[in-house]
Amino acid sequence: MQDRRNAFTAVSLFSGAGGMDVGFSQAGFDIVFANDVDKDACATYRLNHTGEIHHGSLLDPGVGGMLTQKDVDLVFGGPPCQGFSVAGKMDPDDERSRLIHSFFDVVDRLQPKAFVCENVKALGFLNRWADVRAALMRRGRKNHRVALVILNATDFGVPQIRERMFLVGLHRDIFDGTDKDLQAYLETGLDAQRAAPTTVSDIVRSLGKAGSETNPRVCAAKITYARSPILRKSPYAGMMFNGAGRPLPAKKWATTLPASMGGNKTPIIDEAEIFDGEQSFVEEYHRHLMNGGEPRTGCAPDRLRRLTVDECLAIQTFPANYRLAGSRSAQYRQIGNAVPPMLAAAVANVVARGLDGGAALQVAAE
CATH class of the missing domain: 3.90.120 (DNA Methylase; Chain A, domain 2)
Incomplete structure (x- = not known):
């Protein structure tokens, strides 16, 4: 799947230094909009990526108003996750709570064919975050089939024990299956990309x-x-x-x-x-x-x-x-805030194949 040549368009949110963007670019996505609140990270992004990154918070109408793309294939990003750690005490009124929902505000506005929302492992399985997790799943299900996977970067060639949650959605118009079907598709596609890391x-x-x-x-x-x-x-x-x-x-x-x-x-x-x-x-x-x-x-x-x-x-x-x-x-x-590019690429490759029609074909075959 690494050899794909046709590019899909993507919007990158909470881009940071561009770790996810490296992986998704390698999988064939053309990033047409990127955004982060960290000035240094934006400067780093400009040094390494051809697309423009817009500095500022998504909660700022000036930044959110720039998101006018049409027919976007993918929205991806990793909203701030400090409050969702194992010891986190997230206040529902805290800006970080608002930011993870602002990711889905963009999904609602752009109606992409797919989305990928990355966050810490704790948000994906701890009971204390069950209500937040359920709310995000409901938002994702408005127009997409959704599935949640928890991945360890070491399983995908990254020499680092780093566990992360990925909430993935494929639009109902292109995925002819259930949430359960999407879960199986993701797990099968990811299993095929496992690789041993160096030391x-x-x-x-x-x-x-x-x-x-x-x-x-x-x-x-x-x-x-x-x-x-x-x-x-x-x-x-x-x-x-x-x-x-x-x-x-x-x-x-x-x-x-x-x-x-x-x-x-x-x-x-x-x-x-x-x-x-x-x-x-x-x-x-x-x-x-x-x-x-x-x-x-x-x-x-x-x-x-x-x-x-x-x-x-x-x-x-x-x-x-x-x-x-x-x-x-x-x-x-x-560096510490980034998603490892090799881990991002593994997820991106599976999503790209789904956009190509591979997911629908697999569901039909089953």
Whole structure:
């Protein structure tokens, strides 16, 4: 499905730095309108995408009034999700609550053939968000068949454990089936695109050591030992060092990269383990503590350091030549807020095939 050539038109909302846009462009969508409230993200978008992005909130009539496209094939985007986290306490009157509904306001206005609304996993399954979820499903069902899938980015070639919800709609005029049929179509199409990710170690080695010409954008936040370590069974959980940026296993995948990166919330790696083949310092120190050893104090050894901007881009599967605007902290924030392009492309490919008629054909065959 990656080899499609015919382009569909798309409107991108809450575009950020353009992670979803990269994936949907790769699947054959021509993005005719993009929007975000973050100035740095808009500047990044302009550096990498040919289409124009409009800065401002969708709740601003000046921005919403620009959405006059006709015959749009797709509306996609990821409304702000902080309030829908596991610990979220979303106020129905909070602007973020209004913004997720503003996505469907645009769907109602443009009547696209399809829509894709991305958000955190918690919104897709927690009972506390059941009413919000049901309201969104009702809005989507006005003119579309709808289905909800929860995906882990690692299943689609992304070296990062990042679970996200995708609410997908295909217009009733082009999908001759039920919501249940659409659910089956999506799951089957996505299963066909599963791919094994590379490892954190592979990515870091491909870029070179931090501070080198090919990996220059380093994080300066120091790593010190936690005075009162919080231990878990895994060396890569708990808290053995300062800050919320935990160590990453070199031979596996990263945990979810947060938008708060850039300081001591930036994940940690072990250069000596990755480049020189030495035993993991993190695992060794974890064993020491688990066996009753005293916590160490002061700075951790220099072999431990935090992920660079370029490593974070690669872990998110942005193209190698992707450029970022803004300060170093703004760059980390944009990366952490993004949907991994490879994950977005997997969803986009299935939607594109549905627009091509593949979904209807599959339903008919069944």
